[in-house]
Amino acid sequence: MCGIVGLFLKTAELEPDLGRLTALMLHEMASRGPDSAGFAVYGPVRDVERISALSRSGTTDWAAVERGLAAALGTGVGIEVLSDHAFLSVGEAGAEARRWIIENAPDVCVLGVGRAIEICKGVGDPDAVAGRLRLADRAGSHAIAHTRMATESAVTTEGSHPFSTGADTCLVHNGSLSNHNRLRQSLRRQGESFQTENDSEVAAGYLAWRMREGDGVDVALEGALRDFDGFFTLAVGSRDGFAVLRDPIACKPAVIAETDDWVAMASEFRAIAGLPGVAHATIWEPAPARVYSWRRAA
Amino acid sequence: MTEPVRTIPRHSATFDEHTLSEIRRAAATGVYDIRGGGAKRRVPCFDDLVFLGASISRYPLEGYREACGTDVVLGDRYASKPLHLKIPITVAGMSFGSLSAQAKEALGRGASAMGTSTTTGDGGMTDEERRHSATLVYQVLPSRYGLNPVDLRRADAIEVVVGQGAKPGGGGMLMGQKINARVAAMRTLPEGIDQRSACRHPDWTGPDDLEIKLQELREITAWEKPIFVKVGAARPYFDTALAVKAGADVVVVDGMQGGTAATQHVFIEHVGIPTLAAVREAARALEELGMRGKVQLIVSGGIRSGADVAKALALGADAVSIGTAALVAIGDNDPVWEAEYNALGTTAGAYDDWHEGRDPAGITTQDPVLAARLDPVMAGRRLRNYLSVLTMEVQTLARANGKSHVRNLEPEDLAALTVEAAAMAGVPLAGTSWVPGR
Amino acid sequence: MTVLLANTVLDLGVLDRRAVNSALQTAEQGSFRMLNPGGGHALACGLRTPVEVTIDGHVGYYCGGMNEHATVTVQGTAGTGVAENMMSGEVRVRGDASQSAGASGHGGLLVIEGDAAARCGVSMKGIDIVVGGSVGHMSAFMAQAGRMVVLGDAGADLGDSIYEARLYIRGAVASLGADCVEKPVGDTHLAELADLLARAGLHADPAEFRRYGSARQLYHFNVDNVGAY
Numbered sequence: 015m016c017g018i019v020g021l022f023l024k025t026a027e028l029e030p031d032l033g034r035l036t037a038l039m040l041h042e043m044a045s046r047g048p049d050s051a052g053f054a055v056y057g058p059v060r061d062v063e064r065i066s067a068l069s070r071s072g073t074t075d076w077a078a079v080e081r082g083l084a085a086a087l088g089t090g091v092g093i094e095v096l097s098d099h100a101f102l103s104v105g106e107a108g109a110e111a112r113r114w115i116i117e118n119a120p121d122v123c124v125l126g127v128g129r130a131i132e133i134c135k136g137v138g139d140p141d142a143v144a145g146r147l148r149l150a151d152r153a154g155s156h157a158i159a160h161t162r163m164a165t166e167s168a169v170t171t172e173g174s175h176p177f178s179t180g181a182d183t184c185l186v187h188n189g190s191l192s193n194h195n196r197l198r199q200s201l202r203r204q205g206e207s208f209q210t211e212n213d214s215e216v217a218a219g220y221l222a223w224r225m226r227e228g229d230g231v232d233v234a235l236e237g238a239l240r241d242f243d244g245f246f247t248l249a250v251g252s253r254d255g256f257a258v259l260r261d262p263i264a265c266k267p268a269v270i271a272e273t274d275d276w277v278a279m280a281s282e283f284r285a286i287a288g289l290p291g292v293a294h295a296t297i298w299e300p301a302p303a304r305v306y307s308w309r310r311a312a
Numbered sequence: 313m314t315e316p317v318r319t320i321p322r323h324s325a326t327f328d329e330h331t332l333s334e335i336r337r338a339a340a341t342g343v344y345d346i347r348g349g350g351a352k353r354r355v356p357c358f359d360d361l362v363f364l365g366a367s368i369s370r371y372p373l374e375g376y377r378e379a380c381g382t383d384v385v386l387g388d389r390y391a392s393k394p395l396h397l398k399i400p401i402t403v404a405g406m407s408f409g410s411l412s413a414q415a416k417e418a419l420g421r422g423a424s425a426m427g428t429s430t431t432t433g434d435g436g437m438t439d440e441e442r443r444h445s446a447t448l449v450y451q452v453l454p455s456r457y458g459l460n461p462v463d464l465r466r467a468d469a470i471e472v473v474v475g476q477g478a479k480p481g482g483g484g485m486l487m488g489q490k491i492n493a494r495v496a497a498m499r500t501l502p503e504g505i506d507q508r509s510a511c512r513h514p515d516w517t518g519p520d521d522l523e524i525k526l527q528e529l530r531e532i533t534a535w536e537k538p539i540f541v542k543v544g545a546a547r548p549y550f551d552t553a554l555a556v557k558a559g560a561d562v563v564v565v566d567g568m569q570g571g572t573a574a575t576q577h578v579f580i581e582h583v584g585i586p587t588l589a590a591v592r593e594a595a596r597a598l599e600e601l602g603m604r605g606k607v608q609l610i611v612s613g614g615i616r617s618g619a620d621v622a623k624a625l626a627l628g629a630d631a632v633s634i635g636t637a638a639l640v641a642i643g644d645n646d647p648v649w650e651a652e653y654n655a656l657g658t659t660a661g662a663y664d665d666w667h668e669g670r671d672p673a674g675i676t677t678q679d680p681v682l683a684a685r686l687d688p689v690m691a692g693r694r695l696r697n698y699l700s701v702l703t704m705e706v707q708t709l710a711r712a713n714g715k716s717h718v719r720n721l722e723p724e725d726l727a728a729l730t731v732e733a734a735a736m737a738g739v740p741l742a743g744t745s746w747v748p749g750r
Numbered sequence: 751m752t753v754l755l756a757n758t759v760l761d762l763g764v765l766d767r768r769a770v771n772s773a774l775q776t777a778e779q780g781s782f783r784m785l786n787p788g789g790g791h792a793l794a795c796g797l798r799t800p801v802e803v804t805i806d807g808h809v810g811y812y813c814g815g816m817n818e819h820a821t822v823t824v825q826g827t828a829g830t831g832v833a834e835n836m837m838s839g840e841v842r843v844r845g846d847a848s849q850s851a852g853a854s855g856h857g858g859l860l861v862i863e864g865d866a867a868a869r870c871g872v873s874m875k876g877i878d879i880v881v882g883g884s885v886g887h888m889s890a891f892m893a894q895a896g897r898m899v900v901l902g903d904a905g906a907d908l909g910d911s912i913y914e915a916r917l918y919i920r921g922a923v924a925s926l927g928a929d930c931v932e933k934p935v936g937d938t939h940l941a942e943l944a945d946l947l948a949r950a951g952l953h954a955d956p957a958e959f960r961r962y963g964s965a966r967q968l969y970h971f972n973v974d975n976v977g978a979y
């Protein structure tokens with residue numbers, strides 16, 4: 015199944031270390047999820063929206079994508095390429111850019127959109143994925159990451175977590191939903207689109223729908239408790255914070271630790287054991303069916 | 313007044329006699345029907361496949377003179393002491409409690425005589441079983457009845473049971489009439505009550521946590537013993553892949569024809585897929601992970617003859633396991649007890665109310681008078697004979713297909729007689745090159 | 751046979767888990783200090799002799815699993831399944847324990863000085879469990895035998911499907927599971943409770959506890975109880 019980790023920094027001093035610490039946590043979860051990995055890092059809030067994108071073939075002509083997108087949007091588009099990923103700065107036109115790419119660049123998979131978020135994913139050993147996509151070099155305020163052991167769908171990069179379908183929002187999931195097929199159909203009727211057969215993508219789509227309808231993350235997660243069936247521990251990232259939720263039966267593990275400097279969440283304590291100051295951390299296990307969330311001051 | 317002309321009476325295919333009797337039984341008792349055995353209805357199975365045999369392009373081996381090997385090694389991925397079996401046929405997990413002590417002894421004697429293994433069941437290991445089985449696989453089940461580190465260490469292999477073919481998603485069941493003092497003590501239950509069993513393990517859920525559990529079992533047994541992971545045939549491709557990723561040495565897949573001592577009839581007949589449909593998918597998962605030969609596959613559920621064994625091996629299994637067939641070999645449902653079956657409201661060959669503990673053959677009972685009818689030495693000899701026949705039959709078929717070892721049987725040695733079997737087994741319809749769906 | 755000095759240090763920062771567990775599993779006696787557990791799994795599992803092991807820090811899953819005769823103390827928190835299937839001896843967690851603490855334990859004493867999470871004592875078969883704090887939901891699920899004492903509260907569905915285990919809870923019980931009922935406390939129960947508290951080294955007045963156990967209505971199937979299954 016999976017390992018999930020989340021790290022939320024409370025002080026600016028640790029922000030340059032966010033990526034390095036998240037990479038250490040991810041490393042500990044590799045045995046839970048040896049197939050693939052992904053992460054979402056929330057860096058400094060930019061004044062433009064950025065799209066995290068993945069080349070499905072590995073040979074996408076990014077320059078052509080940049081040109082086509084710029085022409086469609088009628089504005090300049092900045093691009094940074096990293097391995098098989100690219101990050102496109104698209105001014106205020108995040109949603110439009112996302113739609114254009116999905117409709118016009120079938121070789122490109124949109125991983126996420128937002129002013130703070132960058133999402134990367136890859137198939138193979140989690141440490142190798144993290145290394146290739148420079149997780150350890152990244153700075154920011156909070157991050158969530160995931161190692162995957164695929165259960166009922168294929169091991170593909172698109173099928174890896176985090177899943178994001180709303181601006182600056184993403185989700186990682188450990189568990190197995192049992193009603194995701196019916197839920198996917200009803201979310202499609204609400205206008206959500208899906209790129210995989212993955213149950214976790216359905217969970218992300220559900221949150222995106224609820225948040226589009228005006229719910230905050232916490233309220234959307236309360237809805238998930240009602241509408242999801244199966245076993246799940248979810249970690250959700252949003253622009254200014256993150257949240258954790260376990261299903262009412264709560265067989266899938268979760269542990270949270272908190273110091274004055276950070277809050278960390280993981281599937282197993284050993285992912286947290288190496289964080290600075292952990293010897294003085296308050297450690298607890300989140301209760302089932304209860305939303306835990308942390309938010310930065312605006 | 314003349315008699316009206318009528319058509320002859322006609323029974324409904326939907327509301328057939330068995331269905332009508334079941335509805336009446338439910339109305340009378342208010343409880344679901346519980347029975348033993350596996351799925352009884354006809355489903356696509358190994359009978360729907362045939363071997364091609366030798367021809368001008370493929371040459372057979374001479375019987376007797378030209379050896380056809382049958383040995384198999386199970387569990388050399390991580391264990392320092394893998395199992396070396398002389399034949400690729402093992403005896404599946406069946407509990408002391410569901411079976412009499414004499415029956416367990418007979419199974420141990422017969423299996424050991426043929427150089428193969430038996431398996432404990434949902435109740436723990438008895439001393440007699442350990443004594444009489446040269447190679448003993450110890451089950452770790454959701455109930456954890458009787459589980460202890462002493463037995464874990466004196467076992468030759470460990471089988472973590474996620475599910476079984478008769479009831480994927482169900483736990484064990486033993487009715488009060490079979491929970492005598494000895495069974496009760498082993499299971500830490502009050503005597504004579506109906507056992508309720510868990511369907512999930514108490515301390516792990518999911519392959520990610522199973523991986524950690526297997527590590528613990530290995531640490532407790534110094535990494536000596538192979539660990540099997542057993543699933544009922546539900547999603548065999550994914551389940552096999554996940555068992556491999558969780559660290560299993562051997563994967564056991566049990567199809568819907570696999571038996572149980574007792575569970576709801578509706579569970580047996582309507583949950584789980586046929587063994588034929590499961591084998592190829594499980595083997596495919598191993599192939600795609602590059603684990604063929606590194607993690608072994610054992611298949612069970614309705615294995616009856618050397619032909620079934622050979623076909624399972626051809627489709628990618630490294631070994632098979634027998635349960636129901638072993639019980640029949642030692643005397644279950646034998647017509648010699650017909651009068652007593654009639655008194656129980658049934659007949660030889662159809663008797664499946666094993667949960668009642670009144671088995672005339674003395675096998676699925678704890679009643680000391682009935683159990684004494686089974687002579688473990690004679691019964692052990694019968695099982696040994698049956699296993700010998702299975703082995704000779706596999707060798708016969710393997711030689712006819714040009715194999716000097718049964719492990720070299722391949723899917724390409726087979727053809728299917730029906731479209732369903734062709735699709736499920738991934739084998740062409742006989743006389744064609746058509747595999748539906750590919 | 752290895753003869754070891756008192757308080758032998760086993761440092762997981764230097765030795766691997768197999769070496770550490772092997773040393774503990776083969777020692778016939780002695781006391782040991784395990785350093786740098788770092789949340790590792792299956793630490794001090796499968797012990798077989800009356801050794802004493804103190805673990806400096808937090809452990810992962812299955813610490814003390816299938817313990818026989820040894821005394822294991824975790825100076826920190828424990829992950830899933832601490833002392834699972836313990837046969838005898840003692841395991842003590844100074845901090846909190848995660849789910850399924852003492853799962854299917856047959857004997858011995860498990861003490862959790864902090865809180866235990868969901869399914870504490872699940873499927874217990876004779877183990878004694880004493881919890882200084884609270885226990886989570888579905889605790890004592892299918893508890894067959896043994897005693898569980900909780901100084902704090904119990905979460906929802908306490909003792910669901912319980913057989914013959916005896917539960918003593920001092921605080922509030924969120925709800926009782928199928929076939930679990932409150933039972934009267936007599937002198938033998940007070941004595942039993944006092945003994946368990948003393949062995950656990952936790953102080954509480956036995957008179958403040960309520961006792962819970964099986965109503966025994968599910969011992970034989972009856973269609974009128976079908977809602978409880």
